[in-house]
Amino acid sequence: MECQHPLWPYKKWEFKKLVAHDTSYTVPRSVTSTRIAFFIAGLSLATWAPLIPFAKIRLMADNGTMGMVMLAFGIGSLLMMPLSAVLASRYGCRIVFNIATLVMLMLLPALAIFDTPFTLALALFVFGSGIGGMDVVANIHAVHVEKLAGRPIMSGFHALFSIGGIVGSGLVSTLIIYGLTPLVTVSIVMMLVLGLLVITYGGLLNYSESNDSPFFVIPKGIVIILGALCFVAYIMEGSMLDWSGILLINHSDITANFAGVGYTTFALAMTLGRLLGDRLIKSFGRFNVFLVSSLIATSGISVVVGGINLFAMICGFFLIGAGLSNIVPILFSAAGRQTTMPTTLAVAAISSIGYSGILLGPAFIGAIAHQTSLINAFIVIGLLSFSLPLCSYLIRR
Known part of the structure; x- marks a missing residue:
C-alpha cells in the first residue's frame, strides 16, 4: 500500500532538518518553484535545436562531423548526472540547480558564435553538463517535494518540462524567422531564464542528505x-x-x-x-x-x-x-x-x-x-x- 502521509517516508528528524534548512519553507511554494525549474530545463534544452542548422553552416561541416560534435553534448550530460546528485546530496538542490543553470547560460552565446568543430564541441560538452545537472537535480527536488506534499505531482512536473521544450523551440524559431541573429536570440532566452531563476530561487529546498556522499556509486538492487x-x-x-x-x-x-x-x-x-x-x-x-x-x-x-x-x-x-x-x-x-x-x-x-x-x-x-x-x-x-x-x-x- 502507498502511504499518503505528508511526512512519509521522511523520518521526523529529517523533516525537522529540512525545515531548519529552509525557514521560509512551504509546500505550495516549493511545488511552484519545482514546476518553474522543470520549465527552465525544458526551455533551455530546446533552445539548442533551432540553432543546429546555423552551426552546421558556420562550421561548413558534413553530417558525420556534426554528429561527432553533437555527441559532446550527450557525453557532458551523462558524466554530470551522477556528479550533480552527489553535489546535491552534500550542498542541497537549490545551490546545485542554480549553479548548473548559470553554467548552461554562460555557454549559450558560444553555441551561436563558435565556428570550429573543436570549440563548438567543447562548448556543447559544458552546455550539456549544465543541462544534465539541471535535469537530475530537478528530479531529485521533485521526489523530495512529492514526498512532502503527500500526493502524486511528479507527472505535472514533467509536463512543465515538455511545455518548456515547446516554448523554447517555438520562441527561438520565431525570433530567428523575424530576422534576429542567433546571438541576439539566445541573449533574449538568457534574460528570460535569469528572470525565472530569480522567481524560483526562494522556493527551492536546500535540504542535504549527507556531507560525505561518495563521488561514484554503483547502482544496485x-x-x-x-x-x-x-x-x-x-x-x-x-x-x-x-x-x-x-x-x-x-x-x-x-x-x-x-x-x-x-x-x-x-x-x-x-x-x-x-x-x-x-x-x-x-x-x-x-x-x-x-x-x-x-x-x-x-x-x-x-x-x-x-x-x-x-x-x-x-x-x-x-x-x-x-x-x-x-x-x-x-x-x-x-x-x-x-x-x-x-x-x-x-x-x-x-x-x-x-x-x-x-x-x-x-x-x-x-x-x-x-x-x-x-x-x-x-x-x-x-x-x-x-x-x-x-x-x-x-x-x-
Whole structure:
C-alpha cells in the first residue's frame, strides 16, 4: 500500500532538518518553484535545436562531423548526472540547480558564435553538463517535494518540462524567422531564464542528505531494474524523435515537408498525458496507471509497425506518446520510495541509465535498420517495450 502521509517516508528528524534548512519553507511554494525549474530545463534544452542548422553552416561541416560534435553534448550530460546528485546530496538542490543553470547560460552565446568543430564541441560538452545537472537535480527536488506534499505531482512536473521544450523551440524559431541573429536570440532566452531563476530561487529546498556522499556509486538492487525500465522508455522516446519522420515517409504517401507530423502528434500526446497524469494516479494508483500506460505504448508500436495507412500510423504515434507520458515520472517516484540507495543517488542512477537510452537508441535502431529494415528495428523496440508491463509489479511493491 502507498502511504499518503505528508511526512512519509521522511523520518521526523529529517523533516525537522529540512525545515531548519529552509525557514521560509512551504509546500505550495516549493511545488511552484519545482514546476518553474522543470520549465527552465525544458526551455533551455530546446533552445539548442533551432540553432543546429546555423552551426552546421558556420562550421561548413558534413553530417558525420556534426554528429561527432553533437555527441559532446550527450557525453557532458551523462558524466554530470551522477556528479550533480552527489553535489546535491552534500550542498542541497537549490545551490546545485542554480549553479548548473548559470553554467548552461554562460555557454549559450558560444553555441551561436563558435565556428570550429573543436570549440563548438567543447562548448556543447559544458552546455550539456549544465543541462544534465539541471535535469537530475530537478528530479531529485521533485521526489523530495512529492514526498512532502503527500500526493502524486511528479507527472505535472514533467509536463512543465515538455511545455518548456515547446516554448523554447517555438520562441527561438520565431525570433530567428523575424530576422534576429542567433546571438541576439539566445541573449533574449538568457534574460528570460535569469528572470525565472530569480522567481524560483526562494522556493527551492536546500535540504542535504549527507556531507560525505561518495563521488561514484554503483547502482544496485531495485535501482538497476528501475533504471533498465527507464532505459527502455527513453529508447522508445528517442525512436520517435529520430526515426518517426523517416518511417512515415517510407510507408505513407507524404513528402518530407510533412514528416514531422508524427513526432508532433507524439509530443502533444505526451504533454497531454502528463498534464492528466497526477489525477489519474490519484484516482487509480501508480501500479494501474503504469500497467495500462505501458500496454498503451506497446500497442502504439504495434499500430505504427502495421502501417496500414497514414491515419493509422498517426494514431499509433498518439498512443505511444500517451502511453509513455507517465512511465518515466512514475519510475522517478519509485526511486524516491525505494530503500536500497539514498534518494539522490538513486534518482541520478536511474537518470544516467535512462539517458544512455537516448544516446544509444538512435544508433541501435540505425544499425538494425541498416542490416535489415526500419520496420524490423521498430519491431525490436516493440519487443523491448513488453518489459514495461511485465515488470509493472515492481511499482506495486
